[in-house]
Amino acid sequence: MKPLSPFLEGTKIQYAWDSTSLGYLKTCPRLYQFIMIEGWQPKGDSVHLRFGIEYHKALEEYDEERMAGMGHEEALCSAVLKLLRRVHDWDVDVTTRAGNYKNPRTLLQLVIDYCDKFKDDPASTVVRENGDPATELSFRFELEWGPKAANLGIDQTSQPYILSGHLDRVVDYCGSLLVMDHKTTITTPGAMYFDQYSPNNQMSLYTIAGKVILNMPVKGICINAAQIMLEKPNNFVRGFTYRTDAQSNEWLNDLRFWFHQAETYAKMNYWPMNDTSCDKFGGCRFREICSRDPSVREAFLKANFTKLPEEERWNPLKPR
Amino acid sequence: MENETNDIDMLMSLDPLQYTHKDIDVIIAYHRNQRAIRESGGGRASRAKKDTGPSQKLDLEKLGLKPAAPKLVRRV
Numbered sequence: 001m002k003p004l005s006p007f008l009e010g011t012k013i014q015y016a017w018d019s020t021s022l023g024y025l026k027t028c029p030r031l032y033q034f035i036m037i038e039g040w041q042p043k044g045d046s047v048h049l050r051f052g053i054e055y056h057k058a059l060e061e062y063d064e065e066r067m068a069g070m071g072h073e074e075a076l077c078s079a080v081l082k083l084l085r086r087v088h089d090w091d092v093d094v095t096t097r098a099g100n101y102k103n104p105r106t107l108l109q110l111v112i113d114y115c116d117k118f119k120d121d122p123a124s125t126v127v128r129e130n131g132d133p134a135t136e137l138s139f140r141f142e143l144e145w146g147p148k149a150a151n152l153g154i155d156q157t158s159q160p161y162i163l164s165g166h167l168d169r170v171v172d173y174c175g176s177l178l179v180m181d182h183k184t185t186i187t188t189p190g191a192m193y194f195d196q197y198s199p200n201n202q203m204s205l206y207t208i209a210g211k212v213i214l215n216m217p218v219k220g221i222c223i224n225a226a227q228i229m230l231e232k233p234n235n236f237v238r239g240f241t242y243r244t245d246a247q248s249n250e251w252l253n254d255l256r257f258w259f260h261q262a263e264t265y266a267k268m269n270y271w272p273m274n275d276t277s278c279d280k281f282g283g284c285r286f287r288e289i290c291s292r293d294p295s296v297r298e299a300f301l302k303a304n305f306t307k308l309p310e311e312e313r314w315n316p317l318k319p320r
Numbered sequence: 321m322e323n324e325t326n327d328i329d330m331l332m333s334l335d336p337l338q339y340t341h342k343d344i345d346v347i348i349a350y351h352r353n354q355r356a357i358r359e360s361g362g363g364r365a366s367r368a369k370k371d372t373g374p375s376q377k378l379d380l381e382k383l384g385l386k387p388a389a390p391k392l393v394r395r396v
Contacts, residue, residue: 077344084347085336104332112351233358 002311003318008159012037012266013147016140016162017259018316019202025262026201027280032262033271034286039308040301042285047092051102054090055226056182058083058111060136060168063125067133072119076112083111101186101228110184110226113234123171123180123222128214134170138320139163139209145256147263161259163205164316170210171222178222178240179210189225194239197223204251207243219243 006016014021014036024032034040058079065075092103126134146160169180181203187193197203203221210218220242227235243251265271278287288304289297301307328350331343 076348077341080348081336081339081344084332084339084344088336108347109351109354112348113355116352116355229358231358233355 003315005310006162006316008147008149011149012269013149013263014266015147015159016164016316018163018165019205020314021316022205022255022258023201025258028274028277028284029261029265029271030273030290031277031284031286033265034289034301035314037271039310039313040286040305041308043304043306047096047098047102050090051107052184054083054087054107055110055184056168057086058107059114059182062111062115063135063169067125067135072115076115079111079115080108083108101230102184106228106230110228110234114224114226114236117236123173123178126170126172126177126214126216134214135168137167137170137209137213139165139167139213140317141209141212143252143255147259149263149267162316163209165205165209166320167206167210167213170214170216170218173222176220177210177214177216177218178220179206179218180222180224181206182224182226184226184228186228189227189235189237189239193225194223194241197221197239197241199247199251200241203241204243204248208248208252211248 004016006014006021008015021032021036024035061082062075062079065078066072070078087104087107090104092099094100094103128134141163143161143163146158167179168182171178171180185193203223207218207220210216220240223239223241225237225239227237229235273290275290278284278290284290289300292300328347331347334343
């Protein structure tokens, strides 16, 4: 079944948001335009994206088997088998820096190392009111307000904004309820690494989502950082980031302004460039486009990027 | 060590639908062994300094070169 569009019909006004699309908007409206509005994607498989997806999936499968009553060895065996089947055809160019760190071999080593290290995890999965474990929680909830265009009747209906996303697991860690999130990195996960998560768009949304969908006092996020090493043993560090109710309210209040801004850009059909973001996170993938004269950008986009059809573009309403 | 690598390469190139429980055990054991090697410091050696022998002082005059600027002489 075709997923719903996250945009109001016949407009470029997005009403369903997740942390990824909101992150693009906050980072740079032009980045948001390239990915969310126009659907451009760099040619070739994104090594970072695939590696992250497979790592998450393997750990989820391991957790599921453990919760179903399997022992560590058996659960690991099952997760590794499924992982090998998924990545068998994954061909990575290991001569690139990204491919050298992120390929099926390093992935397998990372999964086995993580599961062995946390086989007796002190973080226990929270049990929901209905008795189900709080894992694999896809969330989607409506806000009390919506795009002005919808309220003015341009779209005929009064459509509220929707926030969506996916929580891997909610855990009880030393008496605190926390959303657990896995991250992979090639840099050292020290204090400076964890500083990036406070303030942080994704972590603030996930804390709020945890509270809303579980109706429990979720305090923040437990970040499971896995540092991929090539010569030394892989390194796993847990960091924590907390949000008070006042901080969560502030984030939601700020969201009004961001959504208003997004709607304004959509109505103007113009998404300005934030040229202070180009060098962040190792450099924006669209920097090679934005650094060109506007008259030739489209040609370079066509040469180096693929324009995805609408149904394949990033969509916060697409079920995971 | 090399034989072990060849075995694991062969195992990992198998049709994934043909894996047996034993194959997976071997793959996991191999990666655990790799971890143990890394933990003991036996992974690929980190960039070691090249042994260039004892360092020698550069004598510009011997090479027929003059220093870019004359030595400062403190005037009292």
